[in-house]
Amino acid sequence: MHRGAKAWLDTSGWRRRLKEYALILRLLMKSPPAAVGLIIVLIYLGIVIYDQFWVPNNDVMIANFSATGPDPPFWWPGGKAAGGWMGTTFPGIDLADAVLKAVRIDLIYSTFVVLTGALVGSLIGVVAGFRGGLFDEALMRGTDVTYSIPFLVFAIAVAFALQKRDFLTINMILLILWWPPYARLVRAQSLSVKELKFVEAARAAGASDARIMLRHVLPNTLAPVFVQISLDLGVVTQIFAALEFIGFNAGNLFLPELGNLINIGWTWGFESHPWTILMPGIALLIFTVSVNLLGDGLRDVLDPRARR
Amino acid sequence: MRLILYIVRRLLILIPTLLGVTIITFTLSHAFGPNLAIAVYCTPKLGACDINNPFLQPIVQQFHLRDPIPVQYVFYMQGLLTGDWGFTTSAIKGGMPVTQAISIFFPQTVELAITATVFATLVGIPTGTVSALRKDKLPDHATRIFALIGYSIPFFWLALLLQILAISLVPGWEITGGYSPSSISPSTEPWAFVNLGGTYQLFSQPTHFLVLDAALHGSWAVFLDALKHLVLPTATLTIGILGVVLRMVRSGMVDSMNQDYVRTAWAKGLPDWVVTRTHIRRNALLPAATVIGLLFAGLLGGVVLVEDVFAWPGIGYWATQAVLQFDAGGVMGTTLIFAIFLVLINLAADVIYAYLDPRISL
Numbered sequence: 001m002h003r004g005a006k007a008w009l010d011t012s013g014w015r016r017r018l019k020e021y022a023l024i025l026r027l028l029m030k031s032p033p034a035a036v037g038l039i040i041v042l043i044y045l046g047i048v049i050y051d052q053f054w055v056p057n058n059d060v061m062i063a064n065f066s067a068t069g070p071d072p073p074f075w076w077p078g079g080k081a082a083g084g085w086m087g088t089t090f091p092g093i094d095l096a097d098a099v100l101k102a103v104r105i106d107l108i109y110s111t112f113v114v115l116t117g118a119l120v121g122s123l124i125g126v127v128a129g130f131r132g133g134l135f136d137e138a139l140m141r142g143t144d145v146t147y148s149i150p151f152l153v154f155a156i157a158v159a160f161a162l163q164k165r166d167f168l169t170i171n172m173i174l175l176i177l178w179w180p181p182y183a184r185l186v187r188a189q190s191l192s193v194k195e196l197k198f199v200e201a202a203r204a205a206g207a208s209d210a211r212i213m214l215r216h217v218l219p220n221t222l223a224p225v226f227v228q229i230s231l232d233l234g235v236v237t238q239i240f241a242a243l244e245f246i247g248f249n250a251g252n253l254f255l256p257e258l259g260n261l262i263n264i265g266w267t268w269g270f271e272s273h274p275w276t277i278l279m280p281g282i283a284l285l286i287f288t289v290s291v292n293l294l295g296d297g298l299r300d301v302l303d304p305r306a307r308r
Numbered sequence: 309m310r311l312i313l314y315i316v317r318r319l320l321i322l323i324p325t326l327l328g329v330t331i332i333t334f335t336l337s338h339a340f341g342p343n344l345a346i347a348v349y350c351t352p353k354l355g356a357c358d359i360n361n362p363f364l365q366p367i368v369q370q371f372h373l374r375d376p377i378p379v380q381y382v383f384y385m386q387g388l389l390t391g392d393w394g395f396t397t398s399a400i401k402g403g404m405p406v407t408q409a410i411s412i413f414f415p416q417t418v419e420l421a422i423t424a425t426v427f428a429t430l431v432g433i434p435t436g437t438v439s440a441l442r443k444d445k446l447p448d449h450a451t452r453i454f455a456l457i458g459y460s461i462p463f464f465w466l467a468l469l470l471q472i473l474a475i476s477l478v479p480g481w482e483i484t485g486g487y488s489p490s491s492i493s494p495s496t497e498p499w500a501f502v503n504l505g506g507t508y509q510l511f512s513q514p515t516h517f518l519v520l521d522a523a524l525h526g527s528w529a530v531f532l533d534a535l536k537h538l539v540l541p542t543a544t545l546t547i548g549i550l551g552v553v554l555r556m557v558r559s560g561m562v563d564s565m566n567q568d569y570v571r572t573a574w575a576k577g578l579p580d581w582v583v584t585r586t587h588i589r590r591n592a593l594l595p596a597a598t599v600i601g602l603l604f605a606g607l608l609g610g611v612v613l614v615e616d617v618f619a620w621p622g623i624g625y626w627a628t629q630a631v632l633q634f635d636a637g638g639v640m641g642t643t644l645i646f647a648i649f650l651v652l653i654n655l656a657a658d659v660i661y662a663y664l665d666p667r668i669s670l
Binding site: 141142144145146148149150151152153154156157158159160161162163165234238241242245246247248259262266270271274277278281284285288289292293 | 324325328329331332333335336337339340344456457459460461462463464465468469471472475608609612613616617627628630631632634636639640642643646647650651654
């Protein structure tokens with residue numbers, strides 16, 4: 001086996017790291033807001049897993065065109081049992097069912113986008129920070145430019161140029177646009193980490209550049225990346241919902257997606273049926289609030305200087 | 309003098325950034341085939357936006373759309389610099405040049421952005437100060453929860469929520485469906501409209517901000533009505549960005565409260581308000597100044613959605629209409645103007661920061 005590959009498979013370093021993560025988790029649970037955030041995120045994760053394995057037709061909303069109109073939830077003033085616990089929206093879609101399915105789709109795709117963006121961005125960032133030079137300069141100027149276009153507007157323009165407005169295209173666009181912040185973050189971190197003594201020691205021991213980058217520099221730049229991942233989950237979920245809301249769902253009108261559900265309520269007169277936009281919106285808000293709580297908590301634990 | 313040199317240096321950095329932005333909009337409009345490129349420029353009168361349409365040959369020749377991509381970019385830039393940004397079909401019925409549409413829609417967006425930023429700053433700085441001074445007490449917890457919800461809430465949903473609240477709480481409030489005050493018409497208020505080939509578009513003179521112009525012309529009914537239309541969009545954006553301002557001010561204040569010079573100030577017996585104002589808050593406001601620049605980035609994305617919900621005739625509303633109606637000129641024009649606006653705002657924030665903190669421009 002190649003020497004580098006063998007070193008990569010050596011698990012003792014990662015086991016030590018796992019212990020560190022357990023410590024982080026313990027510290028996190030000591031702060032009540034962060035603990036609440038973590039628990040709610042885990043509940044959402046549970047919903048995703050439940051939807052994925054035990055709910056049939058989990059990628060389409062079940063419409064009932066013979067329904068008379070949207071029914072309020074049973075606890076709403078004037079509500080009926082027919083409305084279920086979240087009410088129904090147009091055309092005869094049960095919101096409890098649709099919102100749960102929507103949570104799965106929103107979370108799976110936003111997690112996919114954020115994690116891929118973090119992975120690609122971290123790798124590019126560590127190379128840029130470690131090697132420096134022309135590549136670094138080009139990367140920084142490139143990210144400067146992508147930063148100077150408001151994200152939502154950029155996504156709209158790309159979707160337009162591709163002449164496609166379906167959900168998968170939105171995913172592709174977000175994937176392409178989401179790595180630059182991570183590249184900048186990891187680059188800035190690795191600029192300082194690469195000057196530390198243990199990097200010098202590794203180099204003196206004859207480690208290759210790739211090994212130093214992956215085993216020594218990258219792991220020590222990851223703390224802010226985790227914070228950013230957790231904060232970004234809320235942002236990407238919101239952007240998905242926003243793009244669906246302004247009408248990017250041309251491909252599939254019955255796609256269970258929180259923004260799509262809010263759009264349905266908005267289009268069909270939410271002022272007389274407020275629950276049609278309240279329910280999906282609250283599901284979205286609780287998720288974004290809890291990932292923000294979790295992200296702030298993580299930042300406090302991982303960066304003691306920022307602890308207040 | 310140092311500040312002027314700094315501004316000049318920043319302006320020079322601006323050039324490659326803006327060039328990069330034009331490369332992006334150029335790539336998006338020209339790299340996916342000549343028919344999309346020609347759709348940016350063609351007008352509906354000339355027939356189908358196809359490169360083989362004989363009526364469009366002058367455009368094909370002017371922008372060299374059959375030539376290699378780098379050549380096309382040169383003529384694209386020439387078009388941008390000479391004020392030919394293409395033709396939008398979604399802005400109004402019959403369409404108009406992109407530059408003209410920008411001049412009509414841009415003031416509305418600026419009006420929203422300015423009012424929201426001003427309100428967020430006016431509310432955010434005192435509230436953030438109180439929150440930091442009463443750290444871990446009830447006012448602090450309340451402010452932090454509000455800030456958390458403010459930056460977590462999706463703009464478009466908040467806009468709908470505020471509408472529901474206004475309808476149920478304010479008697480007589482109704483969804484008017486857009487920025488067309490009922491008290492105003494082209495015959496009685498000619499100063500508020502521009503005639504675009506038979507269609508009257510709201511475009512008030514001389515400041516282009518309807519609220520101000522109504523006051524200048526003394527039409528108080530229009531003034532009140534315009535103000536009423538401004539309330540909910542401004543409230544939405546203000547709540548959305550207030551969270552960020554509150555956090556920045558609070559954390560900046562808490563930071564500087566732990567500094568030695570603050571302890572010295574307390575120790576020598578200065579009154580509370582002097583320490584708070586001149587020692588703590590002065591320094592805490594530095595990061596807040598840059599954040600107001602960053603805020604605009606978030607705000608401009610939010611503006612798109614808020615304008616869409618309230619049918620507010622600004623750049624954001626136009627951008628969504630352009631996408632939904634497959635209007636290439638509109639999409640490229642709005643992307644470019646948003647980017648330029650954002651770049652300039654960031655420049656202004658950096659300059660303000662350099663002015664406030666002399667260490668920066670060294």
